Amino acid sequence: MEYTSWSNDRLQDDSLTFRDHCAYRRGFIGVWATTFCHHQLPYLCKIKDVETLSTTLPPKTNVTLKHTTMSVATSSKETPELDVRSTFKKHPQSKYSFKTGGAFEIKGCVLQTNIALTEPYQIFYLFNSIEKILITLPVSPVQISASLSDLVFPPYQRNTSSYEDQGFYQCGFTVGNRSTILSNSTDVQFADVASAKMNVRLDQEWNENLKNTSSENFKALEKEFIDDVMKMLPVENGVKPMVRIIGFRKGSVIADVQILYPNVTQTSRRQKCKELEKVLEDEVKKSLTFKVTNVDVSSLDCCPENKIGEEPFKGVDQLNETLVFQTITNNCTYKQSASNERQCHGNMKDGPRWSNVNLQNCPAKSPITNSLISLSLTKICTPTTFIDCQTPVEVSGNLSQLINQTDSITTRQDLEYISIV
Numbered sequence: 001m002e003y004t005s006w007s008n009d010r011l012q013d014d015s016l017t018f019r020d021h022c023a024y025r026r027g028f029i030g031v032w033a034t035t036f037c038h039h040q041l042p043y044l045c046k047i048k049d050v051e052t053l054s055t056t057l058p059p060k061t062n063v064t065l066k067h068t069t070m071s072v073a074t075s076s077k078e079t080p081e082l083d084v085r086s087t088f089k090k091h092p093q094s095k096y097s098f099k100t101g102g103a104f105e106i107k108g109c110v111l112q113t114n115i116a117l118t119e120p121y122q123i124f125y126l127f128n129s130i131e132k133i134l135i136t137l138p139v140s141p142v143q144i145s146a147s148l149s150d151l152v153f154p155p156y157q158r159n160t161s162s163y164e165d166q167g168f169y170q171c172g173f174t175v176g177n178r179s180t181i182l183s184n185s186t187d188v189q190f191a192d193v194a195s196a197k198m199n200v201r202l203d204q205e206w207n208e209n210l211k212n213t214s215s216e217n218f219k220a221l222e223k224e225f226i227d228d229v230m231k232m233l234p235v236e237n238g239v240k241p242m243v244r245i246i247g248f249r250k251g252s253v254i255a256d257v258q259i260l261y262p263n264v265t266q267t268s269r270r271q272k273c274k275e276l277e278k279v280l281e282d283e284v285k286k287s288l289t290f291k292v293t294n295v296d297v298s299s300l301d302c303c304p305e306n307k308i309g310e311e312p313f314k315g316v317d318q319l320n321e322t323l324v325f326q327t328i329t330n331n332c333t334y335k336q337s338a339s340n341e342r343q344c345h346g347n348m349k350d351g352p353r354w355s356n357v358n359l360q361n362c363p364a365k366s367p368i369t370n371s372l373i374s375l376s377l378t379k380i381c382t383p384t385t386f387i388d389c390q391t392p393v394e395v396s397g398n399l400s401q402l403i404n405q406t407d408s409i410t411t412r413q414d415l416e417y418i419s420i421v
Helices: 216-230 266-285 367-376 392-404 412-420
Strands: 002-006 027-037 044-046 061-071 087-090 093-097 104-107 110-113 123-127 131-135 149-152 156-158 167-175 179-182 186-188 194-202 242-250 253-261 292-299 306-310 315-319 327-332 335-345
Touching (some): 104 186, 216 253, 253 266, 266 292
Antiparallel strands (some): 002 093, 027 061, 093 104, 167 186, 194 253, 306 315, 327 335
């Protein structure tokens, strides 16, 4: 079984995303790092904060790469060097196996820009807002006008996946030395991995170096925090969970964290939706290493229990806790022979959410409301359309009759349908 994730299905618009807080958008300091390029991806290497990679690497090559971190010392008066004509026309899609071990692929990004690609660090994939996956040049743009080109990102592919690959992916483009444009995100989320996200507020002084993932301050706090949380989590089936920092934010210090448990069954995964929340909230607050002032934990695998709807309109639906990618069916409140469906949509970045529901098959509680709904759907007659329709005069007359009935207008939706008519 495969999942294909379409990022725009769950995002409200295609506007640009600017990550001013990301450390890699600042000035550059050269350092060295070593990585390994997978033989099936000679043009892609997955490492943290790497900024330069100028040659295509041969298969199975261990290489030393020049790599940069970003200075965070910037003046408040500086203006980002952003070209407003650089924008993502298409956003990433993910295709992956139902469970870990299979292949996965991130592709589909198209950037429209008038800026020439001159440095390898300019385009990349970004994993979990923190880890860069570099794309080496050359990447040939497609000229669409005298000044604009479409830059198609090559796919990021892995023949074999592990639970460490679970997370959200974006495409990125660096403009000059100051600003980065990011696409919407797409997910890789496996059915045999239990996951949760956690925001922990620490009572300690904020340090600007915590924005920089390569700084000693970041690395020290990251290690200390992960070691502390790992002590609180049980080992299951001989496998330790993974705790990873997505980033630190100001206020005093807020740690954004992901927790992953590999090799779980669907039953165990469902149980952990609540278990992880309780364990983490209780234990992290008791930390002897940090003074914790607040813990917010939510499952990345389940949409929570909820009640949705309005009793005077079409009734209230009881939504039980449901795993992502699963659909639940509820009978209509005022017509048990009819039903509606909702799906739990996964989102590794912001957390799962319930889909909107189509209640067209479900009648309203009030006969007047049902008549107003029917009237709002009435086709208006025209000189070329005169079958199964009503004239404006007929519609107006029918509306007046409904409004003039005693105590007929009882809900907010009644007023909305009247305005539509």
